[in-house]
Amino acid sequence: MSCHSECGKKLRELSPSYEAQAREEHVPVIRPESLKLLLDAAKKTKCERVLEIGTAIGFSTAWLAAETGAIVDTVEKDPERLKRAREFWKATGLDDRINAYLGDADEIVPKLATKHGYGFVFIDAAKSRYSDYLDAVYPSLERGGAVFADNVYYLGLVKGDAYPPHKHRTIVVNMRAFLKKIQDKDKFDTTIYDTEDGTAVCVKL
Numbered sequence: 732m733s734c735h736s737e738c739g740k741k742l743r744e745l746s747p748s749y750e751a752q753a754r755e756e757h758v759p760v761i762r763p764e765s766l767k768l769l770l771d772a773a774k775k776t777k778c779e780r781v782l783e784i785g786t787a788i789g790f791s792t793a794w795l796a797a798e799t800g801a802i803v804d805t806v807e808k809d810p811e812r813l814k815r816a817r818e819f820w821k822a823t824g825l826d827d828r829i830n831a832y833l834g835d836a837d838e839i840v841p842k843l844a845t846k847h848g849y850g851f852v853f854i855d856a857a858k859s860r861y862s863d864y865l866d867a868v869y870p871s872l873e874r875g876g877a878v879f880a881d882n883v884y885y886l887g888l889v890k891g892d893a894y895p896p897h898k899h900r901t902i903v904v905n906m907r908a909f910l911k912k913i914q915d916k917d918k919f920d921t922t923i924y925d926t927e928d929g930t931a932v933c934v935k936l
């Protein structure tokens with residue numbers, strides 16, 4: 732059996748109700764337009780190994796595994812979410828290509844990045860930490876590989892240079908620093924899409 736296609740079929744069957752349930756429970760899973768951009772960007776890299784930072788209940792993880800055929804390493808700090816994710820991957824038959832790490836991405840990501848090379852990295856965890864995640868993964872990202880970051884406009888507050896509301900200040904300031912970093916033309920060929928909450932695709936030069 733080609734797991735790639737069989738598992739993809741199972742995922743397409745299970746995905747709509749799983750996604751609907753996540754939205755009902757306000758579990759933050761990637762939105763449809765951004766998911767399409769994510770999968771297009773990942774497939775373009777022809778990656779063999781993917782790193783996802785921020786698993787939640789494993790929705791995007793499953794799609795990345797099914798559509799790329801790659802091994803996916805994924806990091807999540809919430810044990811309950813990760814438990815649900817594992818059950819979902821098992822039901823779709825994708826579990827043998829997904830390695831999940833429970834804990835703080837600040838600690839786990841630098842360790843993974845010294846062990847593996849990555850062709851594709853999906854940054855989707857703590858919004859104030861994107862810049863640090865990028866620094867941690869950059870040495871392990873292959874040339875021609877890509878970083879995909881979701882929610883880079885963060886509720887629209889990151890656009891422009893207006894002073895952000897106090898409670899969002901750290902995220903907005905740090906996200907602006909991240910956007911500046913990915914627009915370094917010596918390091919990345921970056922496209923920022925104005926879809927949903929803003930997504931960035933940065934190809935390593």
Ligand SMILES: C[S@@+](CC[C@H](N)C(=O)[O-])C[C@H]1O[C@@H](n2cnc3c(N)ncnc32)[C@H](O)[C@@H]1O
Nearest residue numbers: 759760761785787790791807808835836856857
């Ligand atoms: C937006 S959700 C991920 C959604 C998932 N990528 C998807 O589209 O299906 C972000 C997740 O990152 C996790 N997270 C936030 N900060 C984290 C950290 N420091 N370390 C590990 N996980 C973290 C949250 O618990 C949350 O489940």
